[in-house]
Amino acid sequence: MNKGLILIVDDEQRLVRSMQIVLESDDYSIAKAYTGQDGLNKAQELEPDLILLDLRLPDLSGIDVLKQLRLRHIVTPVIMLSAHGDIKVAVEAVKNGAFDFISKPFDINELKLLIQRCLERQRLDSEVSYYRNRALSSSLIGQSEGMVRLQDQIARVAGSSAKTILLQGPSGTGKTAIAREIHNQSNFAEGPFIEVNCASLPEQLLEAELFGAEKGAYTGADKKRSGLVELASDGTLFLDEIGEVSLAIQAKLLTFLESHSYRPVGGGREHKANVRVVAATNLDLATAVQSGNFRSDLYYRLNVMPIDVPTLQQRRQDIPMLLEHFALTMAAKEGSAPVLLGIEVAAMLQDYGWSGNIRELKNLMERLTILYPGEEIELDMLPPEMQSLVVVSTKTETLQSLPATIEDQLASKEKRIIQQALEDAGGRKGLAAEELGISRHAFKRRLQKLGID
Numbered sequence: 001m002n003k004g005l006i007l008i009v010d011d012e013q014r015l016v017r018s019m020q021i022v023l024e025s026d027d028y029s030i031a032k033a034y035t036g037q038d039g040l041n042k043a044q045e046l047e048p049d050l051i052l053l054d055l056r057l058p059d060l061s062g063i064d065v066l067k068q069l070r071l072r073h074i075v076t077p078v079i080m081l082s083a084h085g086d087i088k089v090a091v092e093a094v095k096n097g098a099f100d101f102i103s104k105p106f107d108i109n110e111l112k113l114l115i116q117r118c119l120e121r122q123r124l125d126s127e128v129s130y131y132r133n134r135a136l137s138s139s140l141i142g143q144s145e146g147m148v149r150l151q152d153q154i155a156r157v158a159g160s161s162a163k164t165i166l167l168q169g170p171s172g173t174g175k176t177a178i179a180r181e182i183h184n185q186s187n188f189a190e191g192p193f194i195e196v197n198c199a200s201l202p203e204q205l206l207e208a209e210l211f212g213a214e215k216g217a218y219t220g221a222d223k224k225r226s227g228l229v230e231l232a233s234d235g236t237l238f239l240d241e242i243g244e245v246s247l248a249i250q251a252k253l254l255t256f257l258e259s260h261s262y263r264p265v266g267g268g269r270e271h272k273a274n275v276r277v278v279a280a281t282n283l284d285l286a287t288a289v290q291s292g293n294f295r296s297d298l299y300y301r302l303n304v305m306p307i308d309v310p311t312l313q314q315r316r317q318d319i320p321m322l323l324e325h326f327a328l329t330m331a332a333k334e335g336s337a338p339v340l341l342g343i344e345v346a347a348m349l350q351d352y353g354w355s356g357n358i359r360e361l362k363n364l365m366e367r368l369t370i371l372y373p374g375e376e377i378e379l380d381m382l383p384p385e386m387q388s389l390v391v392v393s394t395k396t397e398t399l400q401s402l403p404a405t406i407e408d409q410l411a412s413k414e415k416r417i418i419q420q421a422l423e424d425a426g427g428r429k430g431l432a433a434e435e436l437g438i439s440r441h442a443f444k445r446r447l448q449k450l451g452i453d
């Protein structure tokens with residue numbers, strides 16, 4: 001009985017041949033590739049059950065191949081073959097999703113055992129994945145330390161009796177998404193999730209919007225109207241941008257949060273409210289308190305259950321997964337094929353600053369999906385402001401404070417770096433490209449662009 005197809009990607013042909021002989025006699029089928037690129041192509045074409053992947057290949061590093069596999073939506077399990085002394089890199093590979101690694105020279109029986117374990121695990125995984133997908137219903141993507149901690153906090157506060165939760169983090173980090181997630185995992189999940197952007201309404205309207213108004217309470221209030229607090233009954237009220245609320249409304253919110261009751265605008269009787277409030281802000285409320293723009297008592301009330309949402313920079317490890325996620329979801333939305341990210345592009349995007357956080361990343365993938373459906377994205381397809389960061393960002397320069405003629409400065413810096421690399425490599429372009437961590441192709445294109453001979 002055939003036990004499955006194994007793709008071996010390794011440039012040591014003799015080693016590959018001996019593995020082939022042993023594994024074939026053990027009823028596996030074998031496919032071989034001697035370069036990373038060929039490995040990627042065969043992984044895509046042949047859909048093997050398992051990949052044995054060397055860490056050092058002539059064209060690409062094993063880690064790059066691994067990342068590329070994931071970016072091409074190939075989820076075949078991978079066992080890394082590492083040379084003695086490469087343990088650190090091998091561990092990094094496992095962090096990047098490899099099943100395990102084995103150090104060369106290895107005992108072939110040990111390898112066989114590892115293969116068996118890997119395939120067995122794969123089988124179990126696909127059996128339980130249906131249940132696991134249901135359990136892991138969280139819509140939030142990411143497995144970095146920061147994200148795991150966040151998911152843990154979400155689960156804790158969602159299930160707690162806390163009536164007030166505060167989300168703090170810069171724009172685009174996912175506060176709204178987290179608020180929804182807290183709602184979905186909570187006892188209030190059957191109730192409504194009502195979202196209010198506190199910054200978008202003038203003071204009086206916001207008060208009426210939240211707490212409702214009696215007829216005639218203000219000009220234009222021609223009938224009694226209920227507020228969002230009432231609408232959110234037995235559910236979650238999400239107060240976005242709470243840092244923007246005026247001091248007068250802050251006082252009313254404090255009363256509401258402390259007594260769980262409120263009065264509509266224009267008097268009327270006191271109403272009880274059973275809602276959980278999740279508030280969010282991208283301001284630093286502690287500072288706002290110091291400068292007198294935010295009531296300290298409201299701050300302390302909100303701060304009982306605070307969650308600090310990490311920026312994308314603080315959880316860079318999640319970037320490949322997020323890129324993959326948005327490549328797929330945007331393609332589904334557009335009804336097109338997902339874009340593929342080339343190695344340089346993927347590396348560059350992982351280093352990029354992402355000051356707009358997940359929203360910026362999502363917008364980029366949307367743009368690429370619309371412009372280049374199904375295509376492999378190269379550096380020159382990225383928005384110009386990103387492209388100009390590429391070479392420099394892989395070296396040690398920082399770009400924060402460059403003055404106006406940024407394009408020119410970048411070009412001349414890029415030129416210097418490239419000329420230096422060429423010089424160091426004794427004029428050998430391949431070597432210089434490798435030193436800079438870019439492909440030969442991209443290197444040549446740069447030479448042309450910058451007019452270097």
Ligand SMILES: Nc1ncnc2c1ncn2[C@@H]1O[C@H](COP(=O)(O)OP(=O)(O)OP(=O)(O)O)[C@@H](O)[C@H]1O
Nearest residue numbers: 139140141170171172173174175176177282358359
């Ligand atoms: N962990 C995540 N996994 C997948 N998608 C995410 C994640 N976090 C955020 N998103 C998506 O990224 C986008 C931006 O997130 P969101 O609107 O929640 O950010 P925000 O912090 O509320 O920003 P703002 O402060 O500007 O309101 C949304 O489309 C959201 O669905």
Ligand SMILES: [Mg+2]
Nearest residue numbers: 175176177240
């Ligand atoms: Mg938001």
